[in-house]
Amino acid sequence: MGSTSPSCRGHRYPAEVISPCVWRYFRFPLSFREVEELMLRRGVIVSYETVRRWCAKFGQAYANGLRRRQPRPGDTWHLDEVFIKVSGELKYLWRAVDADGTVLDILVQSRRDKAA
Structure with missing residues (x-):
């Protein structure tokens, strides 16, 4: 409290x-x-x-x-790209993870954005 x-x-x-x-x-x-x-x-x-x-x-x-x-995110982070199946469809899961392993952000897309 x-x-x-x-x-x-x-x-x-x-x-x-x-x-x-x-x-x-x-x-x-x-x-x-x-x-x-x-x-x-x-x-x-x-x-x-x-x-x-x-x-x-x-x-x-x-x-x-x-x-x-709340824990502060570290000064270094990396982006993970994972392929998952949701309702039988292939999706792309993007995760931003800092140096301590704390997940900063998550994004699920149905198609891969190569430009990003």
């Missing part, structure tokens, strides 16, 4: 409750109601509308923090 939100002062709930709600919403593909249910299972009664307001207020800071924690 990393850094706490900019300022949780003046809110009914402490930062220990606000922080996991906003983090879960932005980290996983959850709806506001699903975050509400998760918090209810942990014994915290909070409405989905409150979670929505917290995400609107503190969300950008959390999203920036999650984006910063």
Whole structure:
């Protein structure tokens, strides 16, 4: 969950409750109601509308923090060309991979672009 939100002062709930709600919403593909249910299972009664307001207020800071924690691509990378069959048809799979083996981008084409 990393850094706490900019300022949780003046809110009914402490930062220990606000922080996991906003983090879960932005980290996983959850709806506001699903975050509400998760918090209810942990014994915290909070409405989905409150979670929505917290995400609107503190969300950008959390999203920036999650984006910063993603691994940075290396300074050197190479392009892989792989032939695959999709539904019985031959396709070309292009992958850009950095020096650490992290896949940067993927492209699937039905025909080979020789000029590229």
